[in-house]
Amino acid sequence: MQPGSVYAIKEGKDKTEQHTLSVLVDNEPGVLARVIGLFSGRGYNIESLTVSETEHEKHRSRITVVTAGPPQVIEQIKAQLERMVPVHRVIDLTVTGKAIERELLLIKVRGAGDDRVEALRLADAFRARVIDATTESFVFELTGRTDKLDQFILLMQPIGLVEVSRTGVAAITRGPEAT
Amino acid sequence: MTRQMTGAEMVVQALIDQGVEHLFGYPGGSVLPIYDELFQQDKVQHILVRQEGGAGHSAEGYARSTGKVGVVLVTSGPGATNMVTPLADALMDSIPMVCITGQVATHLIGSDAFQEADTVGITRPCTKHNWLVKDVNDLARILHEAFYVARSGRPGPVVVDIPKDVQFATGTYQGPALVEHKTYRPRVEGDQAAILAAVEMIAKAKKPLFYTGGGVINSGPEASALLRELAHLTGFPVTSTLMGLGAFPATDKQWLGMLGMHGTYEANNAMHDCDVMINVGARFDDRITGRLDAFSPGSKKIHIDIDPSSINKNVRVDIGIVGDVAHVLKAMLAAWKSAGHKPDKAGLKSWWSEIDGWRARNSLGFRQNSETILPQYAIRTLYERTLGKDVYISTEVGQHQMWAAQYFGFDEPNRWMTSGGLGTMGYGLPAAIGAQAAHRDALCIDIAGDASILMNIQELSTAIQHELPVKVFILNNQYMGMVRQWQQLLHGNRLSHSYTDSLPDFVKLAEAYGAIGMRCEKASELEGAIDAMIAAPGPVLFDCRVANLANCFPMIPSGKAHNEMLLAADATDEVIANAIDAAGKALV
Numbered sequence: 001m002q003p004g005s006v007y008a009i010k011e012g013k014d015k016t017e018q019h020t021l022s023v024l025v026d027n028e029p030g031v032l033a034r035v036i037g038l039f040s041g042r043g044y045n046i047e048s049l050t051v052s053e054t055e056h057e058k059h060r061s062r063i064t065v066v067t068a069g070p071p072q073v074i075e076q077i078k079a080q081l082e083r084m085v086p087v088h089r090v091i092d093l094t095v096t097g098k099a100i101e102r103e104l105l106l107i108k109v110r111g112a113g114d115d116r117v118e119a120l121r122l123a124d125a126f127r128a129r130v131i132d133a134t135t136e137s138f139v140f141e142l143t144g145r146t147d148k149l150d151q152f153i154l155l156m157q158p159i160g161l162v163e164v165s166r167t168g169v170a171a172i173t174r175g176p177e178a179t
Numbered sequence: 180m181t182r183q184m185t186g187a188e189m190v191v192q193a194l195i196d197q198g199v200e201h202l203f204g205y206p207g208g209s210v211l212p213i214y215d216e217l218f219q220q221d222k223v224q225h226i227l228v229r230q231e232g233g234a235g236h237s238a239e240g241y242a243r244s245t246g247k248v249g250v251v252l253v254t255s256g257p258g259a260t261n262m263v264t265p266l267a268d269a270l271m272d273s274i275p276m277v278c279i280t281g282q283v284a285t286h287l288i289g290s291d292a293f294q295e296a297d298t299v300g301i302t303r304p305c306t307k308h309n310w311l312v313k314d315v316n317d318l319a320r321i322l323h324e325a326f327y328v329a330r331s332g333r334p335g336p337v338v339v340d341i342p343k344d345v346q347f348a349t350g351t352y353q354g355p356a357l358v359e360h361k362t363y364r365p366r367v368e369g370d371q372a373a374i375l376a377a378v379e380m381i382a383k384a385k386k387p388l389f390y391t392g393g394g395v396i397n398s399g400p401e402a403s404a405l406l407r408e409l410a411h412l413t414g415f416p417v418t419s420t421l422m423g424l425g426a427f428p429a430t431d432k433q434w435l436g437m438l439g440m441h442g443t444y445e446a447n448n449a450m451h452d453c454d455v456m457i458n459v460g461a462r463f464d465d466r467i468t469g470r471l472d473a474f475s476p477g478s479k480k481i482h483i484d485i486d487p488s489s490i491n492k493n494v495r496v497d498i499g500i501v502g503d504v505a506h507v508l509k510a511m512l513a514a515w516k517s518a519g520h521k522p523d524k525a526g527l528k529s530w531w532s533e534i535d536g537w538r539a540r541n542s543l544g545f546r547q548n549s550e551t552i553l554p555q556y557a558i559r560t561l562y563e564r565t566l567g568k569d570v571y572i573s574t575e576v577g578q579h580q581m582w583a584a585q586y587f588g589f590d591e592p593n594r595w596m597t598s599g600g601l602g603t604m605g606y607g608l609p610a611a612i613g614a615q616a617a618h619r620d621a622l623c624i625d626i627a628g629d630a631s632i633l634m635n636i637q638e639l640s641t642a643i644q645h646e647l648p649v650k651v652f653i654l655n656n657q658y659m660g661m662v663r664q665w666q667q668l669l670h671g672n673r674l675s676h677s678y679t680d681s682l683p684d685f686v687k688l689a690e691a692y693g694a695i696g697m698r699c700e701k702a703s704e705l706e707g708a709i710d711a712m713i714a715a716p717g718p719v720l721f722d723c724r725v726a727n728l729a730n731c732f733p734m735i736p737s738g739k740a741h742n743e744m745l746l747a748a749d750a751t752d753e754v755i756a757n758a759i760d761a762a763g764k765a766l767v
Contacts, residue, residue, distance in 0.1 A: 037303055
């Protein structure tokens with residue numbers, strides 16, 4: 001299944017799964033390039049990637065990667081991440097099964113008359129906030145699961161969607177324990 | 180121990196504190212402060228190569244033949260980029276190496292300065308880890324971490340990139356005892372439950388096989404000793420990858436020879452038919468497995484590897500044991516003894532008689548019956564004439580490499596240096612120089628091809644300067660033999676650019692460098708010529724003219740399974756032309 005091997009068994013037998021991985025790393029220079037390079041170099045998918053330093057005093061960052069592939073490839077991705085020198089831990093939030101995933105969307109919509117009213121009504125239904133307004137435009141802020149954001153963008157398209165910025169998925173497990 | 184010193188002083192002090200005795204390198208603008216410090220001390224011996232790639236491969240040969248970390252010092256820009264091939268080579272073959280590169284001054288980084296290259300960016304995918312040191316107070320810690328990372332877990336190459344201003348700056352030096360890595364703690368002890376399960380499985384096996392690899396060598400001499408003990412205790416047959424040769428003695432009656440694409444008939448058939456496969460420090464590489472969906476279909480598989488990502492990567496296994504080979508084998512031996520296991524004698528007897536049937540095919544047989552030297556005969560003769568001597572063998576890449584693996588017997592680990600994973604032509608001569616630097620009185624031979632040797636022939640000059648009496652034994656057939664063999668198999672015998680039209684006169688070439696040149700064209704004269712080569716006091720370039728069109732057999736044609744081998748006796752032109760089908764052609 002490894003794309004690196006020309007002797008690989010043909011793909012397609014195993015179903016593609018989407019997994020959210022939480023990777024705790026030492027925030028040293030180049031660590032993000034290292035992780036991204038692993039994915040591109042070995043032909044793995046990145047659906048979404050979020051990274052920020054989460055423990056400043058220890059210089060630790062949490063990288064949240066949403067990836068997709070057959071189960072064997074997902075296992076490889078985790079093993080490959082785990083053996084990287086600056087990686088503390090890799091947690092497969094899809095396997096632990098109790099994770100909350102959120103994404104932040106900023107979306108600019110332009111329109112007049114009924115379109116403005118409709119945009120506000122939809123924003124209200126989705127619990128999006130207006131964070132910028134002019135007489136002919138709004139910028140909405142919306143957090144939620146990826147599919148909710150996708151749906152909101154879809155609805156804004158006929159109304160006058162101008163542009164979109166989104167953060168990618170951040171995720172954390174439920175309950176009192178650290179992962 | 181902490182002291183104030185300059186960055187350049189720290190580099191040399193760190194090398195001394197890490198027990199480094201030899202360093203391979205090439206000076207340039209961005210490493211001059213470090214070279215200035217080297218000049219003022221005599222604890223670390225610097226070996227000046229002729230091209231940075233030569234330094235890298237020398238360090239690999241040094242590391243492989245000693246079990247120590249190989250160390251390289253090169254300048255920024257082209258110095259660093261020339262090191263890319265050895266770094267990639269060392270990563271594939273798990274060779275511990277610390278490469279120190281100079282870098283332009285920190286304020287010039289990103290300005291396209293003279294001899295500037297993004298060294299950490301370029302080497303990131305071909306190192307185990309790398310660092311750009313921006314503060315002299317981090318330098319000592321990073322250097323010690325670099326040695327720790329290079330040699331721990333699955334060994335590999337690392338790069339420490341040091342800007343010139345950091346080499347001049349003064350900071351606090353700390354010794355290795357004070358440095359502990361924050362994150363990297365590879366597991367060496369295997370999981371006890373998995374070990375017990377593996378021993379249970381082994382005890383019930385009727386057709387078992389040890390499939391060993393470079394991990395046994397990397398684990399140290401104790402691992403080889405434990406492997407021998409376990410093999411002798413169980414009576415199981417043993418085969419090995421290219422990288423693992425020498426871990427189990429080639430003269431032992433349980434030895435089946437190398438396996439894989441150019442492995443023996445008995446080793447590959449035993450792999451195909453075994454019921455329990457015990458993979459000790461090998462990684463199910465594609466040159467070993469052949470066609471994956473037909474790979475050893477009936478066996479239960481145990482895999483011991485220090486790298487968790489090797490387990491279940493190419494082949495699903497039944498029991499994976501993450502740990503260092505020596506630690507795991509020790510635990511397995513203890514478990515085997517304490518459970519009072521005895522091997523299944525009756526089962527093993529019939530298994531060995533099956534193996535003897537495959538052995539009877541004599542898949543490495545050849546007939547030397549004219550004055551034209553067969554390459555197989557050349558290697559076998561070289562082996563026989565060097566028996567009992569303190570020998571280290573390196574190779575380049577190609578047919579000669581496979582013949583060396585097939586016909587030269589290795590009884591001890593760390594005696595065999597070859598580029599297995601990356602397949603780097605030009606590896607052998609610098610690797611032999613590295614081995615010779617570590618073992619001054621040993622007989623270090625690079626078994627070469629006429630094409631490969633020209634890729635790093637300049638290193639002969641290094642051997643002369645440093646009085647390293649390496650012997651280069653060239654199997655000269657005037658072709659890139661392995662390329663030609665594949666063209667015969669895959670491309671209708673159209674020999675596109677695989678013939679070398681104007682080879683140098685190797686004897687004169689040797690003499691031009693100040694080495695000894697020899698040539699042998701007759702089988703009857705070969706023994707005497709080899710004896711003369713061995714007896715020669717300095718470096719020798721030995722031009723052994725061999726049968727031009729000999730090919731390397733036995734062979735698993737690509738896209739085929741282990742039990743579909745092509746033997747030399749069956750390899751007519753027609754069979755060769757049709758050996759590989761359309762699907763196999765894409766597999767290289």
